[in-house]
Amino acid sequence: MKNFALFLKHNRTKIYYAVVTFLLLLLFSWSIIAGITELQLYRQLTPIMSQWLLILLFIVGSTTILIWQYVRWRQAESLNHFIHDMKRIARENSDSMIEWHASYAPKTQALIDASNQIAKNTRQIREEERESERSKDEMITNISHDLRTPLTAIIGYLGLVEMNADTLSSAEKAKYIHTAYDRSNQMKVLVEDLFAFSQTQAHDAVLNISTLSLGDLFAQLIASYEIEAQEKHIELTQITNPEIIMLEADSDKLARVLMNLITNAMKYGKRETFIKLTAQVKKTDVEIRVINDGVKIPNKDIVDIFGRFYRVESSRNSKTGGTGLGLAIVKGIIEQHQGSVSASSDDELTSFIVTIPLKQH
Numbered sequence: 001m002k003n004f005a006l007f008l009k010h011n012r013t014k015i016y017y018a019v020v021t022f023l024l025l026l027l028f029s030w031s032i033i034a035g036i037t038e039l040q041l042y043r044q045l046t047p048i049m050s051q052w053l054l055i056l057l058f059i060v061g062s063t064t065i066l067i068w069q070y071v072r073w074r075q076a077e078s079l080n081h082f083i084h085d086m087k088r089i090a091r092e093n094s095d096s097m098i099e100w101h102a103s104y105a106p107k108t109q110a111l112i113d114a115s116n117q118i119a120k121n122t123r124q125i126r127e128e129e130r131e132s133e134r135s136k137d138e139m140i141t142n143i144s145h146d147l148r149t150p151l152t153a154i155i156g157y158l159g160l161v162e163m164n165a166d167t168l169s170s171a172e173k174a175k176y177i178h179t180a181y182d183r184s185n186q187m188k189v190l191v192e193d194l195f196a197f198s199q200t201q202a203h204d205a206v207l208n209i210s211t212l213s214l215g216d217l218f219a220q221l222i223a224s225y226e227i228e229a230q231e232k233h234i235e236l237t238q239i240t241n242p243e244i245i246m247l248e249a250d251s252d253k254l255a256r257v258l259m260n261l262i263t264n265a266m267k268y269g270k271r272e273t274f275i276k277l278t279a280q281v282k283k284t285d286v287e288i289r290v291i292n293d294g295v296k297i298p299n300k301d302i303v304d305i306f307g308r309f310y311r312v313e314s315s316r317n318s319k320t321g322g323t324g325l326g327l328a329i330v331k332g333i334i335e336q337h338q339g340s341v342s343a344s345s346d347d348e349l350t351s352f353i354v355t356i357p358l359k360q361h
Contacts, residue, residue, distance in 0.1 A: 013077055017069055017072065025066075028061050036053060082111060096119060143190075146190050153179065161176050199332075210249075212247055213246060214279045215245060219238065234274060234275055237277070239277070240280075249356065254337075258288075264352075275291070278291065284358055288354040290351070338356070339356030340355050341355075
């Protein structure tokens with residue numbers, strides 16, 4: 001009895017459609033027999049014609065009923081299968097996909113496609129959340145490392161002055177205090193870069209858009225770096241095509257982008273002799289390049305250099321004075337302007353390419 005109940009439970013759809021199909025065939029058979037008999041009473045059909053008409057109608061009608069009921073059964077089975085899978089997915093709170101296809105049920109297939117798209121989006125969101133958590137953990141680790149190093153030095157040197165105030169000479173005190181001061185400035189730069197980076201990641205960040213002349217901005221930046229460039233024997237030049245390019249942007253943030261790129265070139269572009277700022281209008285965008293002839297950036301680093309805390313050096317030391325956030329800030333600001341940034345490097349030239357719309361929407 002139990003096995004029979006289980007059989008009914010698992011096959012109720014088949015049984016239902018089998019019974020309905022049988023009843024429909026009986027009803028149809030009775031209908032055509034009654035109809036043909038009625039025609040014979042009025043002598044509109046001969047016995048042979050009645051027989052052939054009965055056979056023809058029975059074959060066509062029965063085939064139509066069987067096909068129609070089969071399609072309806074497959075549609076019902078597909079829908080039941082879909083409901084079962086959806087209940088399982090909801091119960092497991094999973095983002096699994098439904099792999100089978102409802103060939104006879106286009107509406108059920110549309111539901112499957114929608115469900116799979118939701119599962120795909122959910123999977124992507126979960127992966128992004130996991131990646132975000134990993135990034136946060138990595139960021140905290142990097143911040144702790146970069147803050148601990150100068151902080152340890154500051155405490156160490158000031159501790160020497162504190163504990164040996166009576167025995168240290170004035171020159172030694174001045175040396176230790178100066179070193180602590182330098183490390184304090186290093187921490188200040190890191191904190192400022194962290195603040196700037198956090199602003200580029202904020203979804204509700206507001207740009208102070210104004211119309212500016214790109215050539216004038218280039219000239220101001222070159223003037224501000226002129227002394228440092230002369231000390232390092234680097235030639236700073238600018239080229240704009242056309243000569244006057246008017247651009248809608250946040251002037252302070254765009255200046256920060258170019259300053260970071262110039263500083264990056266001066267700091268890491270070993271043996272370079274020039275840094276060139278170029279701008280060229282391309283349809284509705286402007287392409288800005290910061291070009292230098294320094295040492296080639298390895299191909300394996302080109303893709304990653306815009307990541308936060310990424311340094312091309314093999315170790316994470318900060319002897320060059322960088323925080324590893326400069327290019328990440330560049331990327332964040334340019335993306336806020338609906339633009340993109342990339343880099344290319346070979347044995348002759350290294351270029352940082354910024355593309356942003358001439359007008360902000």
